[in-house]
Amino acid sequence: MSFEAWLFYLFALLLISSAIGVVVVRNTVYAALLLILAFFNSAALWLLLQAEFLSIVLVLVYVGAVMVLFLFIIMMLNLKVEQVKREGGKYFPFSLVVLFLLIVELIIMLQSSLFDKVITTSDTTKNIDNTAAIGLLLYKEYLFPFEVAAVILLVAIIAAIMLTLRRRGDVKTQDIEQQIQVQSSERIRLIKLPSGRQGS
């Protein structure tokens, strides 16, 4: 077995076991950390395939940004893990059946000779390195879908803001605009108190 194949099996094994761990582990923080491990391993697999740009982006974007946010959210939500897991156990036999079916399907599929087909690369990407090729493809051949993806992200932003931004009437916050517009006459109210002597 060549060194490369050996590395592949190492990373693949780590990837699968950490992915299983994400589902099995009871503590959500551990699950998130295991997911990070899974990302690192798949990045390593991509490196073995000489897709260095993708592998670096995977680490930078998913581990650096997405998973950090995930951890924040998990800690803020303070989930009751145990309860969720116990209720989820009801569906375990059913999920085993689905899993079995999926595995059988995948095995049948991968044995097919149809996958031996060599996928031709486009003319734009001949004889240039990985990063440049991805850039050229994204901004030349796939510019149209790329722009559509940008629109999808915009809709996601609008939706997220719409769902979370709310003006609640019952919260006592400072309204700065109102504060600086205040007049001196509004600050002090002069009340005439009857003096004690008059009453006596």
Place this chain on the structure above:
Amino acid sequence: MNGIGFALPEIFMLVAALVVLLVDLFLRQHSRILTYMLTQAALLAAALLVYGNFADGPARQVVGDMYMHDYLSSLLKVMALLLTCVIVVYGRKYWSDHQEAPGEFYVLVLFTVLGMMLMVSSTHLIVLYLGLELMSLSLYALVSLLRDDSRATEAAMKYFILGALASGMLLYGISILYGLTGSLELLAIAEILSHEGSAETVPLLLALVFLIAGLGFKLGVVPFHMWVPDVYQGAPTAVTALIASIPKLATLALLVRLLVSGLGNITSDWAQILMVLGMLSIMLGNLVAIAQMNLKRMLAYSAIAHMGFILLGISTQTMDGNSAALFYALVYVVMSVGGFGVLILLGQAGIDAETLYDLKGLNKRSPWFAFMMLLLLFSMAGIPPLAGFHAKLLVINAVLQAGHLVLAVGMVIMSVIGAFYYLRAIKMMYFDEPDDSTPLKWDLEFGLTLSLNGVWVLVIGLMPSFLMTVCVRALDAKHLL
């Protein structure tokens, strides 16, 4: 990017949505009417743009084979844009009954239509998928607009999770298809599949099953229908009208392109699947709808049954069947939008009308709108001379022509059973005393739109030949590629 000019309606739509988004930001609550007017103007202008450049000749692929300019896409776009105008009119009445009229409603409606337009005018799987996601994401957000309503939140959650699962399945199917053929372009895929003797292999079937499952979710057919009643009921009624129309048209186009154009070589495989799904949908939809006293849920189950008819039309694998399915879809979306329009009419400040009892004595409160609802319901039940009758007739005829006598008989029997719940609603409108005799409130625009909506069903029913020729042309081999 040669030929990007063909995508002018989409580009216009995007710019218009961004303008509406920005203008709405600076508007105060009482001047929201401007957002509404801009939205209507954008929709009408986009419809005019599509109509002005209607693809009447042979289909063309531009923008690096990613944009499809053909009769089917032009037809569906014009239809969807005009229908969205109607929905937005209903939407304004709906939101004026609730205290807040969010500007996001209009923006997200525009984005939904943009996603739909991208979907119907593409044969490239990446663009198809992105269009689908754009449309679905906008719809998820629209469903959750009433975020203080627990049922709306539940509906949004269900719609989001199941929709994401369906997208995942679709994507998995697409990836298998890519692995098998090495192409993401449907016409190229069709060519590769026709060249080799590889059409009947197991991996291809797997890809097919995943693709159909994903699309089935989006279309809401049995056994992927679980979300439909809950989402229809939980969503704000104006949004329900949108969910019941635009995605159905888009998914129909996707189904035709994917199965008929792309995987036409393995017809016998997918036709069987569609037949089973379609027949199950018709049976379950019509039977369960009888038990529903909530009108929105009833319309949801009736939607499931109608989608079954459309699937059966496509499953015949003939020109007639395909154009009958298209005819059915075009008629169905107008009927269902009209139905939800009447529900919005019945709603009062802060209260949604959604049960059958709200229809009670509608004839006494407003004979004209009761008549409109009568037309819509009769049309859904498939009673001549309304549009729904011709739609059902065409599909059943196509199924018979294809030699599936049992299916055709089943469809007729189920239609008769289904007529019960439509007739029950009509009986309540005409023969029961109203529980609530507050006069209905509507403005001229709303009244005119709803009347047009109802009369359209009658006009198409009396003169179906125009729409039929259009549908046949759209799916003509010359125009479809």
